[in-house]
Amino acid sequence: LGKEILALDSxxxxxxxxxxxxxxxxxxxxxxxxxEQTAGRGRMTRAWHSPKYTGIWMSVLLxxxxxxxxxxxxxxxxxxxxVEAIMEVTGLQPEIKWPNDILLNGKKITGILTELQADADxxxxxxxxxxxxxxxxxxxxxxxxxxTSLAIEKGEAVSRSQLVQEIxxxxxxxxxxxxxxxxxxxxxxxxxxxxxxxKKITARTVTGTLHGKALGITEEGVLxxxxxxGTIHDIYSADIEIDKK
Ligand code: BTN
Numbered sequence: 001l002g003k004e005i006l007a008l009d010s011x012x013x014x015x016x017x018x019x020x021x022x023x024x025x026x027x028x029x030x031x032x033x034x035x036e037q038t039a040g041r042g043r044m045t046r047a048w049h050s051p052k053y054t055g056i057w058m059s060v061l062l063x064x065x066x067x068x069x070x071x072x073x074x075x076x077x078x079x080x081x082x083v084e085a086i087m088e089v090t091g092l093q094p095e096i097k098w099p100n101d102i103l104l105n106g107k108k109i110t111g112i113l114t115e116l117q118a119d120a121d122x123x124x125x126x127x128x129x130x131x132x133x134x135x136x137x138x139x140x141x142x143x144x145x146x147x148t149s150l151a152i153e154k155g156e157a158v159s160r161s162q163l164v165q166e167i168x169x170x171x172x173x174x175x176x177x178x179x180x181x182x183x184x185x186x187x188x189x190x191x192x193x194x195x196x197x198x199k200k201i202t203a204r205t206v207t208g209t210l211h212g213k214a215l216g217i218t219e220e221g222v223l224x225x226x227x228x229x230g231t232i233h234d235i236y237s238a239d240i241e242i243d244k245k
Contacts, residue, residue, distance in 0.1 A: 001029035001171060002029060003029060003030075005033065006030070006032045008032070010035065010038060011032075011036075011037060011038070012037065012038050014032040014058055014059040015040075015041055015113060016039075017059070018127045022117050026125070028061075028063050031060055031168070033059075036050060036057070041113065042111055042131075043113055048131050049139070049143060049147075050131065054133070054134060055160075056167075058129075058164070059127050059128065060127070060168075062125065063125050067121050072221035072222075073186075073219070075099060075100045077174050077175065078114070078171060079110075080096075080174060080186055080193065081167055081174050082130065082167055082170075084170050085163060085167040085170050086110075089162055090158055090163075091154075092104060092150065094109060094110075094193070095195040096193045097240065099223070099237070100114075104148055104150075105148065107145075107147055108133075109133050110132045111130075111131045112128065112130055114129070115129070130167070132150070132163070134149055134151065135158060135160070150163075174186055191217065196214045197214050198214065198215075200213055202243055203225060204238055204240075205237065205238040210233055210238075212228060213225065222234050223238070223240070
């Protein structure tokens with residue numbers, strides 16, 4: 001990964017730029033990375049705060065020969081790669097919050113946004129958007145309670161280039177493993193880093209709120225939740241919270 005890199009000073013969104021690149025023939029593993037995004041996008045049409053020189057704002061383009069329903073697995077593969085890269089570079093121990101957040105001390109340091117160009121039975125390209133808060137010293141008021149950076153948690157600046165290199169190395173390794181051997185081992189790593197598994201959680205979905213124990217994820221990245229009546233629910237999309245005792 002990263003043999004072809006489009007490095008930008010400022011861009012509305014690396015994700016938007018990557019979607020444009022994906023329309024043309026591109027090299028597998030092409031990266032779009034920017035110092036600043038003026039219109040960074042998060043999940044569910046949220047904005048993603050991406051100030052200059054402080055974070056890692058990048059999109060990775062892949063072209064796996066797979067059906068589109070496999071795409072959510074790429075979010076999980078990416079999360080495992082990022083957690084391990086952060087551990088290695090900073091010594092901090094982040095946790096994964098299903099489906100795509102990485103937290104430190106309960107606050108968000110990383111968001112992952114996996115998007116596709118595909119037809120009904122074949123992926124044409126997968127675009128994995130990665131946003132990591134690295135060296136911010138403070139956040140705007142509306143984010144203060146929910147977001148943090150690696151520098152705030154570690155108490156010193158962290159090298160963005162070292163972290164990018166480590167993420168790409170890990171992601172490449174897991175991507176190769178996944179294409180050769182499938183998802184089983186990566187799923188195990190994911191569950192090890194996801195502290196919500198085995199705990200009581202609240203899941204807010206578009207159709208309502210569910211309470212219960214998070215049992216684990218399926219091969220497709222679907223969250224299994226056991227409610228108080230003993231019914232198991234499949235959760236495809238939600239915001240989850242670990243219940244306080
Ligand atoms: C989320 O948690 O909602 C996902 C956030 C994803 C942010 C990254 S930053 C690089 C890429 N470009 C974007 O506009 N968004 C993603």
